Amino acid sequence: MAAAEGSGAGGTLFPGLADVSISQDIPVEGEITVPVGSHSPDEDFSTLDEPVKDTIMRDLKAVGKKFVHVMYPRKSSALLRDWDLWGPLVLCVSLALMLQGGSADSKDDGGPQFAEVFVIIWFGAVVITLNSKLLGGTISFFQSLCVLGYCVMPLTVAMLVCRLVLLAGAGTVSFIIRLIVVGAMFAWSTLASTAFLADSQPPNRKALVVYPIFLFYFVISWMILTFTPQ
């Protein structure tokens, strides 16, 4: 019975109910809950009541759905609405681990260390998010982090392909293949994240927001391309 507020103050809030009045004789009973947007399942039951498999599978499905969204970037808001940082964490850790094979026992001037890759990805994503918010973007902080992290996925796939190609050999042909693959994935990442993030920016500042994203993925692509195993 959402009309419990009656016709007094409720008239301005719910104009459609302004003419609903409740007689004094009838006792008002029922739940005074106003349905707000989507009904959150946490109010019905807590996640302690369900099997652990259900909890994990729900989160895994959400993460998997976002991966699919990145693979086929359309202007959907699912990626933005329910943000999570599991996917970016998994991608970042796997990318940093795969970039490790080369410089373990060489002298200092080698490839990036694990911590350097981690810091570049997370600190870079935070700086880009702050930049877009300072320029007047309407997207929230964690939503932007989520999008930028998920769009690292094509580059992680490129890293995997590069390592496989390097297993076969390290000549000029393999370099050209790696260059093409990394270049294509870099373009895919940039376009995917721009497709998700560009709408929330003021129209005359879009280029100012897109350029740091381009620089971010360029640096990651450079790290992937220059990976040399020892």
Next chain:
Amino acid sequence: MATADDLKFQEFDDAANLLAANPDATTISIDEPVEVPKNQHSHLQEPGREEDDELLGTDDSDKTELLAGQKKSAPFWTFEYYQTFFDVDTYQVLDRIKGSVFPVPGKNFVRLYIRSNPDLYGPFWICATLVFTIAVSGNLSNFFIHLGKPTYHYVPEFRKVSIAATTIYAYAWLVPLALWGFLMWRNSKVMNIVSYSFLEIVCVYGYSLFVYIPTAILWIIPQKVVRWVLMVFSLCLSGSVLVMTFWPAVRDDNRRVAVATVATILLLHALLAVGCLAYFFDAPELDISAPIIPAPIIPAHNGTTVITKSH
């Protein structure tokens, strides 16, 4: 409510009508895009007076005071305060970059382009781009220089990125701080007509570093002469932006102090360029055709030693 229309917000677009009635009235226009093309056109008509006004900023000092008071009114612990430093559009950033690469002789970069709207977007991202450009170009140029040698194994040299970042960000933020402090100190002793805020100095330094980005990319070419010509050229461009900005601020001072200040600015700028070239880009081999014998493999051959690599 029958009188709801009276309480609605009304657009005050009568200003155009008022101005049409009285075209010679002085107006304070807050939006920026009208300012820049007008000044560029009027510069052609009255070069002498306009030049002095542009350099001294006396024609719009009232406006800048008013605008400064209107803009930064949020307390410094709120997010909105920092948003005022990013209040630029794409075309404004591009205009400022263009102004730093093609300095118009006699025009003050700050008065012409910044106009009391200093932004932090340009300095920050130009420095970030420069850091990665120098690191990547240095790596590429070393790769091409040492390509044919059998003893060379390619390393990405990722450690140099952090060194480049420290150097360039320190230069772009600490040198303006020192310069601003110095100018404030001199202002207390000698009444200068022109004075800059800290953010305006950071802006000038940040945008003046832009010309090093294409220079760093062209430094991949492994010819010493080409590199030094490029360096001198870019130093002239960015140095002239700095000189034309800071000379009006110190010229009322003691002649020696003024000249020393400008000379120090240019010296630090040159030091940055030379240091980056020397550290990140290996010297191209002068004598590539001679066969290179690795010294450790042939010990004490016949008294003549062949120097392979300098490092």
